[in-house]
Each structure stands twice: as C-alpha cells, then as structure tokens.
Amino acid sequence: MSGFPYRRILLKLSGESFTVRGSNGLEVDLVRKVAEQIKLCHKAGVAVSVVIGGGNILRGSQFAEAGMDRATADYMGMIGTVINALALQDACEGIGLITRVQSAIEMKSICESYIRRKAMRHLEKNRIVIFAGGTGNPYFTTDTTAALRAVEVGSQVILKATKVDGVYDSDPMKNQDAKRFKHISYMESIQRRLKVMDTTALTLCMENNLPIIVFDIFKEGNLEKLIAGDDIGTLISSKEGLEYA
Numbered sequence: 358m359s360g361f362p363y364r365r366i367l368l369k370l371s372g373e374s375f376t377v378r379g380s381n382g383l384e385v386d387l388v389r390k391v392a393e394q395i396k397l398c399h400k401a402g403v404a405v406s407v408v409i410g411g412g413n414i415l416r417g418s419q420f421a422e423a424g425m426d427r428a429t430a431d432y433m434g435m436i437g438t439v440i441n442a443l444a445l446q447d448a449c450e451g452i453g454l455i456t457r458v459q460s461a462i463e464m465k466s467i468c469e470s471y472i473r474r475k476a477m478r479h480l481e482k483n484r485i486v487i488f489a490g491g492t493g494n495p496y497f498t499t500d501t502t503a504a505l506r507a508v509e510v511g512s513q514v515i516l517k518a519t520k521v522d523g524v525y526d527s528d529p530m531k532n533q534d535a536k537r538f539k540h541i542s543y544m545e546s547i548q549r550r551l552k553v554m555d556t557t558a559l560t561l562c563m564e565n566n567l568p569i570i571v572f573d574i575f576k577e578g579n580l581e582k583l584i585a586g587d588d589i590g591t592l593i594s595s596k597e598g599l600e601y602a
C-alpha cells in the first residue's frame with residue numbers, strides 16, 4: 358500500500374505480543390516495546406486506541422476443550438485481557454502518554470467501564486484508549502472486539518499486530534515457499550480460510566468497509582514506518598482480488 362491516509366487507528370495486539378513464544382505471562386520489556394511504538398504513532402498525530410487479547414494469561418478455548426463450560430472459560434479469558442490492558446497502561450504512562458482503560462466487564466475499582474461516547478471524547482482529547490474485557494460476551498474473540506470497537510469509535514483502520522510480517526498463502530512456519538500478499542480482499546481471505554481473523558471479525562470489517570493491515574510489530578520501527586507510509590504488511594480491504602508482495 359502506498360501512503361498512510363489514516364488519522365484514527367485501532368491497534369489490535371494479541372496477548373502473545375506480551376510474552377516470548379511458547380510461554381505464558383507478561384514480559385515487561387515486551388510491553389514497554391509496544392508502548393514505545395504507540396508513543397511514536399501518537400507523536401505523529403495519529404489517534405490511537407488499542408484492543409488486547411489475553412492468550413498469554415489464559416486461553417478460554419483451551420479450557421473449553423478440556424471440558425470446562427465454554428462461557429465460563431471465555432469470561433476467564435476476558436479477565437486476562439484486563440490484566441494486559443493495565444500492564445500496557447502502566448508502560449504507556451511510564452513514558453509520558455496519557456491513557457484510559459475501559460473494560461466491557463465492569464471493574465470500577467480498577468478501570469473505567471466501556472462507554473462509547475466517553476471513549477470518543479478521550480480520543481479527541483489526545484488520550485490513548487485501551488479497550489479491555491473483550492466485547493463483554495462469551496463466544497466472541499478479541500479480533501471481533503477490535504472490529505466492533507473500531508467501528509463504534511470511528512477508527513479508520515485496524516492495525517493487526519502479529520509476529521509475522523503479513524498474510525501468507527500458506528503457513529510460512531511450515532512452508533518455505535509461502536508467499537506474502539500485499540493486498541487481499543475480505544472475501545478472498547474468508548474463502549481461503551487464511552485464519553487472519555475469525556469470520557465474524559472479517560465480516561464486521563467488510564460490512565463497514567473498515568480496512569485491516571496485518572504487520573509485524575516486533576520488527577524494529579515497523580509501526581513507525583507503517584504510519585509514515587512505507588509498504589509494510591498486508592492490506593485487507595474491499596478492493597477485489599489479491600496481489601502478492
């Protein structure tokens with residue numbers, strides 16, 4: 358993609374962004390690295406909101422597979438996202454950013470509750486808004502939360518941060534010949550079952566014409582380069598068909 362025309366973005370982070378591959382919990386250094394990248398975005402005049410997953414704390418689906426009630430397991434996972442949100446808030450405020458955490462599940466003693474108009478006001482006031490607690494409902498992923506919140510607060514794009522540098526036609530960890538897309542349509546990614554995001558999230562983005570950029574947040578300076586207009590990652594949009602990088 359050439360240029361970066363977006364002034365209001367939603368950054369979707371997976372819980373794994375906060376931990377080293379294959380382990381659980383939080384690596385403070387990794388949280389700080391993400392906060393630094395957010396700061397650069399903010400400095401460039403981009404309004405940033407964030408949705409974080411909770412897979413590093415607890416993966417609801419795994420507990421459900423082990424026989425636990427699915428809704429209960431999902432609620433446990435949602436609480437995990439609040440832990441991550443507080444860690445990111447702390448890291449951001451440690452480097453001078455003003456943030457607000459809003460949770461879809463009320464936890465009034467530790468953060469605000471999600472109120473759409475208040476979130477929008479925070480963004481207008483140049484604050485970073487971190488959305489926690491998923492959608493507040495079981496059976497939904499944090500990718501769907503990202504799509505929902507982005508549409509609700511008027512974000513112009515979702516930046517989906519991963520540990521790979523875009524969307525590939527097959528798993529680059531398993532297939533050396535996997536090729537990266539520069540662009541792919543929502544429909545193509547759903548039909549090819551590329552597992553970039555779940556179908557609910559992709560459909561919500563498609564219906565609201567909300568583009569998604571998948572990129573590697575851990576490549577030094579990548580987010581900064583992306584918002585400066587460099588050709589990074591894979592764009593998923595309503596433009597038909599696909600284009601290889």
Ligand code: GTP
Pocket residue numbers: 457458464465466467468469470478482
């Ligand atoms: P404006 O005054 O509207 O610009 O926004 P503000 O967020 O600065 O004002 P507010 O008085 O709502 O919040 C002041 C501080 O209290 C902020 O750090 C908020 O995140 C925090 N806060 C607001 N509501 C809640 C809540 O329900 N629970 C918790 N724990 N903190 C809250």
